[in-house]
Amino acid sequence: MRLGGERELINNVPVRVDRLIPRWTGAAAAAGLLAALLVPAGPVAAAPAGCLDPSAPLSVEEQRLGATLPQDGDPSRPQDRPFADLLIDGGGFGGFTPALTGALCRTAALPTARLLVEREGKRLWQAAVDRAQGRHVTGSLPASDDRPLYWTRLKARSVLRQWTPRFTLTPAQRDALVTLFDKASRGMLGIGYPHGVKRVIMSGFDPYTLDGGTTGSAPGTVGNNIRHGNPSGATALALDGTRYRTKSGRTAVIQAYMLPVNYTEFAAGYIEDTVGPLMRAGVDASVTVSQAVDSEFWLEQWNGRYHGVSAGNDKSQPCPNVDGKPQLAVANHGCDTQVVSRWGGPSSFDLRNPPQWTTTSLPVKRMIAADTGRTVPRPPGDAWPDQSVAFGVIWHTTYTEFPDCASTDRVTRNDPPPTTPVPPDPGSCAYSGGGGNYLSNESAYRNTLLRDRLGRHIPAGHIHTPDMQHFDTPFAISDATFNAWRTSIVAQTRNLVHVVADDA
Numbered sequence: 001m002r003l004g005g006e007r008e009l010i011n012n013v014p015v016r017v018d019r020l021i022p023r024w025t026g027a028a029a030a031a032g033l034l035a036a037l038l039v040p041a042g043p044v045a046a047a048p049a050g051c052l053d054p055s056a057p058l059s060v061e062e063q064r065l066g067a068t069l070p071q072d073g074d075p076s077r078p079q080d081r082p083f084a085d086l087l088i089d090g091g092g093f094g095g096f097t098p099a100l101t102g103a104l105c106r107t108a109a110l111p112t113a114r115l116l117v118e119r120e121g122k123r124l125w126q127a128a129v130d131r132a133q134g135r136h137v138t139g140s141l142p143a144s145d146d147r148p149l150y151w152t153r154l155k156a157r158s159v160l161r162q163w164t165p166r167f168t169l170t171p172a173q174r175d176a177l178v179t180l181f182d183k184a185s186r187g188m189l190g191i192g193y194p195h196g197v198k199r200v201i202m203s204g205f206d207p208y209t210l211d212g213g214t215t216g217s218a219p220g221t222v223g224n225n226i227r228h229g230n231p232s233g234a235t236a237l238a239l240d241g242t243r244y245r246t247k248s249g250r251t252a253v254i255q256a257y258m259l260p261v262n263y264t265e266f267a268a269g270y271i272e273d274t275v276g277p278l279m280r281a282g283v284d285a286s287v288t289v290s291q292a293v294d295s296e297f298w299l300e301q302w303n304g305r306y307h308g309v310s311a312g313n314d315k316s317q318p319c320p321n322v323d324g325k326p327q328l329a330v331a332n333h334g335c336d337t338q339v340v341s342r343w344g345g346p347s348s349f350d351l352r353n354p355p356q357w358t359t360t361s362l363p364v365k366r367m368i369a370a371d372t373g374r375t376v377p378r379p380p381g382d383a384w385p386d387q388s389v390a391f392g393v394i395w396h397t398t399y400t401e402f403p404d405c406a407s408t409d410r411v412t413r414n415d416p417p418p419t420t421p422v423p424p425d426p427g428s429c430a431y432s433g434g435g436g437n438y439l440s441n442e443s444a445y446r447n448t449l450l451r452d453r454l455g456r457h458i459p460a461g462h463i464h465t466p467d468m469q470h471f472d473t474p475f476a477i478s479d480a481t482f483n484a485w486r487t488s489i490v491a492q493t494r495n496l497v498h499v500v501a502d503d504a
Contacts, residue, residue, distance in 0.1 A: 051105035056162040060314045061262075062154050064210060067222040072475040075216025079475070083226050084151040086477050091131065091148020092138030096124060097155045104163050110173060117160065117177050121184025124152060125258075129187070132237035142483050144490060146233040149258070150206050153185045182265075187240060187257040188274040193283075197243075198252035200501050201278050202287040203271075203443060204236030208261035208313055214474055224475055229482075231468040231489035232289040233258055235497075238490050244498050252284075252501035259288075261439055262312035271446040272343040279450055284504035285459040287362070287497060288447045290440030292464035295384040297496065298396035299367060300462040301421065303358045303445040304430025305329075305337045308437030325408050329429060336430075337442055344453055351405060356430045358448040359423075360461030363503040368393045372495035379484035381470055390488045391466050393496070396434040397421035405429035435464050459500050465489050 058065075065084045071077045079086070088094055100120050107113045128149035130136045137143045160178050163169075183189055193199040213225030236256035244252045257274055260266075275286055292298055306329065311317040318334035319327055329336035330351060339345030339354055346353050373389030384392045397414040401424050410431050414421045424430070433441040444462030451460040468486050472479045 051164050051166075052101065052159065052162045053164050054162060058158050058161055062158045062161065064226065065151070065154055065158060067226055068220065069224060069226065069475045069477070070216025070218040070221045072473050075475060076218055078218040078221050083222075083477065084155065087141070087147050087151045088155060090139045090141035090477065091128075091145065091152065092136075093124075093127065093148050093152040096120075096127075096152055097159055100156050101159050101163075104159065104165070108166055110167065110169065113165070113177060114180060117181040118184045118189065120156070121181040122190065124149070124156070124185045125187045129237050129240045132234065133242070141478055142486075144234055144238065144483070144486055145229065145478065146204070146231075146237055146486075147207060147229045149185070149237070150233070153182070156185070157181060179268075182260075183270070183273075186259070187236070187255075188270070191255050191257070191274070191278060193253050193255065196251075198246060198250055198285075198501055198504050199278070199283045200252055200254045200285045200287070200497065200504060201275060201283050202236060202239065202254060202256050202289060202497055203259050203447075204233035204256060205230045205259050205290050205440070205443075206233060206261050206313065210313065216475065224471075227471070227477060227482075228469050229486065230291055231465045231486055231493065232291055234468075234486050235289060235465075235490045235493040239494060239497060244501055246498075247502045252498075252504065254497060254501065259439070259443055260313065262314045263307065263316045263318050263439065263442075264312070264314060266439065266442055266446070267338065267340075269340040269343060271443060272340065272450060275447060276343055276450055276454070279454045279456050279458075283456075283458070285500050286447055286451065287459070287461065287463060287500055288440075288443040289463045289465065289493060289497075290435070290443065291467060292435065292440070293467050295382050295466050296392035296394050297466065297492065298394050298435060298464035299360065299362060299364045300434035300441075300444055300464060301360055301364075301395065301397040302399045302424060302433050303360075303435070303441055303448055303462065304399060304401075304433035304437060305354065305356050305445060306430040306432065306437045307335050307337065307442070308432065310438045312439065326410070326431065328402070328405065328408060330405055337445055339446075339449070343450075351429070354449055354453075356428065357399075357424045357433075358445055358452060360444075360448065361451065361457070362459050362461035362463075362500060364395050364461075366503060367496055367499045368395065370495070370499045372499065373492050376488050376491045376495070377484075379470070379488045380481050382488075390492050396464070399424065399433050400431040401425060401428040402431055403428050435462060440464065459504055463493065463496055465493055 066082050068078045068082050131143050207228045207230045210226045213223035215223045239254045240256035242254050246252050307319040309320050327335050333349040373391050376390035378390050397417050400410050400412045435441045448460050470481050470485045472481045
């Protein structure tokens with residue numbers, strides 16, 4: 001069973017149940033964790049610098065840790081502290097990185113370092129889950145805010161990059177430590193279920209498109225896109241470890257994990273290493289969730305193998321347009337999703353292995369008929385025309401293909417959607433699935449490919465949520481409208497996941 005707390009939901013009412021404490025944690029350790037993580041509001045504590053080399057390079061994502069917004073009331077002046085520090089402090093996580101740094105400075109061997117970073121990564125994840133579910137909430141931001149976890153993770157990773165240990169640490173060993181912490185702090189390690197329950201696994205995503213946006217005149221400041229959160233990530237935190245009483249009277253346990261918005265980690269097998277063992281062990285449903293646009297949910301029918309032109313948070317871009325035209329996977333193999341060998345990937349590129357298309361097995365009709373937005377409040381600016389619900393739920397069957405895999409000519413199918421959608425042409429190559437060709441589509445593709453490769457006949461597919469990035473203010477780190485959109489999207493996504501659990 002995953003560490004930490006659970007709450008049982010009976011008729012959608014959360015009820016606390018006993019916590020499961022892992023072997024490495026006792027009451028004293030748990031108290032120490034809370035003391036380290038949940039500090040009173042105020043400036044983020046400075047990390048001990050005795051074993052850090054500030055000249056060591058950081059990753060592209062970590063370099064945003066120093067970015068500062070203009071003041072909301074006076075955009076000609078910068079805010080007092082970097083945005084990341086404000087988010088970390090606002091989530092009550094200001095003590096985490098200094099405590100991790102101090103522990104690293106005292107670490108004398110690589111095996112001890114591995115145990116430390118995995119343990120602390122798991123603790124950070126569980127602290128974020130506890131906060132989202134109303135336990136141990138400190139800081140000024142709403143409990144539901146997903147962003148403090150993202151920025152705290154990056155802060156801690158930056159320490160691992162700049163750590164100068166008392167023993168020899170090769171670049172490969174350092175990278176492995178960063179990856180271990182990253183996976184642990186995403187909830188990817190130690191997932192399990194009690195006996196006799198329906199087992200549901202779901203994913204969320206980090207914030208993304210953090211560069212650009214509205215700017216002020218304050219020198220050295222950044223655009224306000226850095227404020228972005230992700231409702232799928234907020235939902236993952238809200239649902240991880242919860243129980244739901246299904247319509248059949250059985251108990252479903254929902255476990256969750258958080259995905260990066262980077263092609264690099266996807267190519268390294270993050271999804272397969274997380275979901276694959278669970279599918280082999282008999283998980284009953286697997287749902288990937290991400291953010292899309294407007295005021296509606298999309299239930300994606302077809303997922304494509306192709307990578308689009310949008311860069312990840314690390315600015316990786318494996319398949320950019322050339323002279324305004326899309327590249328073909330036959331010429332640039334980076335344009336197509338590939339699977340690591342440990343999960344059955346071929347040793348060399350194959351246009352048909354894995355296949356160009358996968359499809360959903362979610363109970364789409366029941367998810368639409370369930371009227372999941374009826375009890376959810378409409379946030380300000382909600383444009384869905386039926387005002388009796390929060391958001392619409394759409395069967396999204398549109399996709400775009402290369403009919404000839406050697407030609408850049410493309411054809412979009414099912415737009416507008418017919419009553420009976422047309423499937424991809426046999427022999428075609430994917431350009432975009434129902435959810436586009438960014439990492440949300442890839443998460444759906446890899447998840448449903450695992451289902452097919454492992455021969456599992458279970459509900460598996462993708463939910464695209466409405467867009468959460470609605471603000472009243474130009475530069476405030478949070479405001480009422482932004483919070484209202486997150487609250488409503490999370491509530492309706494929870495309802496949709498519960499419909500999947502009913503069907504599993």
